[in-house]
Amino acid sequence: MAGSLKGKKVGLRRDQFWRSWDWVTDEWADALRAEGATPVMWRAPVGKGDKQAVDGSGEFAAFLDSIDVAITGLCNCGSCTLWAVHDGLAALKHDIPTVFVSTEHFERLARTLADKEGFDDIRIHLLPYPLEGRLEDDVRQVAREHFDGLLAALETVR
C-alpha cells in the first residue's frame, strides 16, 4: 500500500460542524504527506440561502478540478450527512474516486441518501460513534488508528 498514493492530490472535504472531523483530517493530512500524497483541504461554506449556489460555485469546482481522489465527511448528523454525501456524489459524478467517511450510526443514512441518488455501492470508511465529545488526543489517536483502513478504502475506489 505504501507509496500507492505517491504524487496524488487527495481532497479532504470538511464542513462547519465537527471539531473532531477537523482533528481527524489534520492527522490524515499529515499521514497522506508521509505517503507522498498532497492533501488538499476544502471546507464547505455556509451562506445565507445559497447552499445550492455554493454547489455550483467556482470554489467547489476548483476543488474538484484540483484533486485525484476525494475523502468526504463527516457523516455525523442528519443535515451534515446529507451535504457530505451530496458533495461526495458530486465528486463521483466528476469521475473522482471518492471515499465517504461516516461515524457508525450515520452509515445507514449515508447509504440511503446515496442510494436514492442512484449510487448503491459507495465506499464508506467508518469511524466510531460517538466521536464528538471525546478529548482531542483521543480523537487524533482514533484518526491514526484508522489511517490504514482509510488507505485500504482509497485503494478499492481507485
Next chain:
Amino acid sequence: MASTLSADRFDTDVDTLAFTRFAMEHGWGDGLPCVAPTEDRVVEFVAASGLSGDHVIGKLAPLRADCTVELVAINSVIAGAPAEAMPLICTVISAIAEPAFDLAGVNATTASVTQAVVVNGAIRDRIDIPYRYSAVGGWAGPAPAIGRAIRLVIRNVAGQVSGQTSESVFGQPGRVTGIVVGEWEERSPWVPLSERRGVSGDAVSVFGVLGTANVLDSVAETGEELLQVMGRSLGFMGNNNFCQASQFADQLIAVNPIWANEVIARDIPSFDDVRQIVWEAASLRIDEFPATLHPGIEARGRIKPNGRVYLMDSPDDLNIFVCGGLGSLHGCMFPGMSNHLAVTKAVS
C-alpha cells in the same frame, strides 16, 4: 370522467378505516385516519389549485423529487384538507423548495424542525385560518389538516421518513399536523409580517421551527420589560442557532394583541425599535457558554466587541407577528432552525 391524472391507480376499499390500513401498509400514512384519494376527489383538488396537475411546483429534498400539483392534491385529500386551501398549500410547497429554506438539511437533520406557516391577507378568513384564541393549535378548523397535507407531501414526495432519511432524534407534534396560523392583522399595530418581508395581500411565510414554547409575563408594566422577557426567552443557550456550527437563522415570535397594542406600541412606537430590543436581549455573554462551544462561535465571528453572542445576525432576522386570544399574559416563540431562512410568497 376524463382524467389527466398520472398517478398509479389501486383498487381498494375507500372506507376510511380500511383505506388508512392500506395507506399505512404502503408507507403513505402518518398514523392518523386517511381519506382515500379517489380520482374524483383528486381532480377536484387539482382544479381548485388553478394549476394543471402536471405542473411542477418544485424539487423537494432529500429525494430531490419533482413535486407536481397532482401529488400535492393526492396528499391534501389524504390529509382531509379543504380543496379551497390548495392554492395556499401549493404556495407553501413552492416556498419550502426555495434554496434559502434548505429543505435538505431540514428534512435530514437530527433536530426536531418542522414547518410553521404564517398566513396573511384575506385568505385567512376565506379558508378559516385561525388567528385568535389558540391560534397556534387547538382551534377547531382546517389548519391542522392543511398542515398535515404539507407534512404528507414532505413524507411521501420529499421522502422524509423517520429512521431512514430523517435522523430527527425526538421529532415533535408539529411533524404530523404542521403549524398553520394567521396573523391578526386587524389587531396589530404593525405592518403585517408578510408585507414587512416584501409581499402584500394573500401570502404565506414559512419558517423552519424547532417547536413552540409559551412565554409568560403576567405582571409587566412596560413594553420594554415584555420585549426583554421575549428576547431573553428566545435566546436560550440550547437554541439551535447558538450551536457552534451555526451562522444565521430566522427566528419567529408571536405577540398577543393586548401586549402588542396596549403595552408595547404604547411605549415603543417604532417597530424597528421593538425589534432592536428583542434582538439585543436575545444574546448571551461568551463566558456563559461552555468552553467547548467557544472555538466554533469565535471561528464564525460571532463574538461581538462587547463580549456578547447574538442569537441572530441582525434584527432583520427577527420576525414578529400578532395573534392569539385577548386574555393576554402570554407570548409564543418558535425557535428557528440553524442555517435556515424563512421564505415568504404570495398566494395566487
